[in-house]
Amino acid sequence: MTVANHKKISFYRKATARFVALILRTTLISLGLMVILLLTEAQSYVLMVGLGFCWWVLFAVWSEQKRLLNESQQLLTISQDNQNLTDKILNTSNLSNTEIQEPQEIAHKSNLIKEILEHKSVTQSLNGVNLILANLSHVQLVSADLSNACFMGTNFSNADLSNTKLWKSNLSNAQLVDANLSNAELVDANVSSAQLVGANFNSANLKDANFSNANLSNTDLRDVNLRSANLSNSQLVNADLSNANLSGAYLWNSNLSNATLVGVDLSGAYMSNAKLRNANLSSAFIKDTKLSYANLEGANLENANLEGANLEGANLEGANLEGANLSRANLKGANLKCVKIHRILVNDSRLGWNKGLSDDIRLKLKQQGVIFDDESNNI
Numbered sequence: 001m002t003v004a005n006h007k008k009i010s011f012y013r014k015a016t017a018r019f020v021a022l023i024l025r026t027t028l029i030s031l032g033l034m035v036i037l038l039l040t041e042a043q044s045y046v047l048m049v050g051l052g053f054c055w056w057v058l059f060a061v062w063s064e065q066k067r068l069l070n071e072s073q074q075l076l077t078i079s080q081d082n083q084n085l086t087d088k089i090l091n092t093s094n095l096s097n098t099e100i101q102e103p104q105e106i107a108h109k110s111n112l113i114k115e116i117l118e119h120k121s122v123t124q125s126l127n128g129v130n131l132i133l134a135n136l137s138h139v140q141l142v143s144a145d146l147s148n149a150c151f152m153g154t155n156f157s158n159a160d161l162s163n164t165k166l167w168k169s170n171l172s173n174a175q176l177v178d179a180n181l182s183n184a185e186l187v188d189a190n191v192s193s194a195q196l197v198g199a200n201f202n203s204a205n206l207k208d209a210n211f212s213n214a215n216l217s218n219t220d221l222r223d224v225n226l227r228s229a230n231l232s233n234s235q236l237v238n239a240d241l242s243n244a245n246l247s248g249a250y251l252w253n254s255n256l257s258n259a260t261l262v263g264v265d266l267s268g269a270y271m272s273n274a275k276l277r278n279a280n281l282s283s284a285f286i287k288d289t290k291l292s293y294a295n296l297e298g299a300n301l302e303n304a305n306l307e308g309a310n311l312e313g314a315n316l317e318g319a320n321l322e323g324a325n326l327s328r329a330n331l332k333g334a335n336l337k338c339v340k341i342h343r344i345l346v347n348d349s350r351l352g353w354n355k356g357l358s359d360d361i362r363l364k365l366k367q368q369g370v371i372f373d374d375e376s377n378n379i
Helices: 003-039 046-091 104-120 359-367
Strands: none
Touching: none
């Protein structure tokens, strides 16, 4: 049932209640008048007053009926307009093609769209809706089903989309600054080139989603599922990805400088040329991850599992590798100047934990092209 129908039903209920109340009052007054006439034996002047009063009551009832009829006609017209717009939305018409000339009309249209979308009975059936370039800032769409929808370039800034289902939806170039998407489902969604600064994705399911070239700086991505997601060329500066699942994710040339990645799962991820300067990767699971030529300068990799990781040509200068597992890791051409690597596991589990690096291990790593700072006391 649409918003217009809800309003129509509500109006008719109120109008009927008022009309019934008027009829009851008229009946009671008429009965009272009859009693007075009987008691006064229908004297002429009393009879004249009584008849005049009855005529006045009848006129009042007729006026009320006419007013209700006019209001109902106006409501039907408004309801039809709203219904037409609702039909456009639900039938996936493209509102971006609607010719709107006046700013007042744009504001009215935007408010009407928000009103329709925010209505519970409508949001439950918006699968496949098409609202390209619509202005839906601050809209409330909690738990709505917006799967297969098209929101290209749509403004969702400060919107509440928590628990919303956006499976396979197109949000490319959308504005989602400071939007609430906690627990939302964007499986296989297209969010490429979107502006998501300050957005809240806490515990969201973003599996297989496309965030390439998106700006996710300062976002809350704790406990999210980004398995096999595409984040290549994305901006994740200062983002919080604690305990997130990014296994098999594509992060080529992405910028994660100063990001928090404590306990994150990056196993099998593709992170060549990624920027991870001063990122916190403590206790991260980075097994078999491709980090060739990545910039990990000053990164915290304490107790991280880098077993089998490809760090060829990576810059680890000043990084903290204390307690890290580098078994089977490819460190060819890596820069390990000034790194902290007391108590580290390298190449072969049979070597066990080493306080510093023995000359043999150091020689093997140098043969792989690892760059050491021979004047550093940390090695």
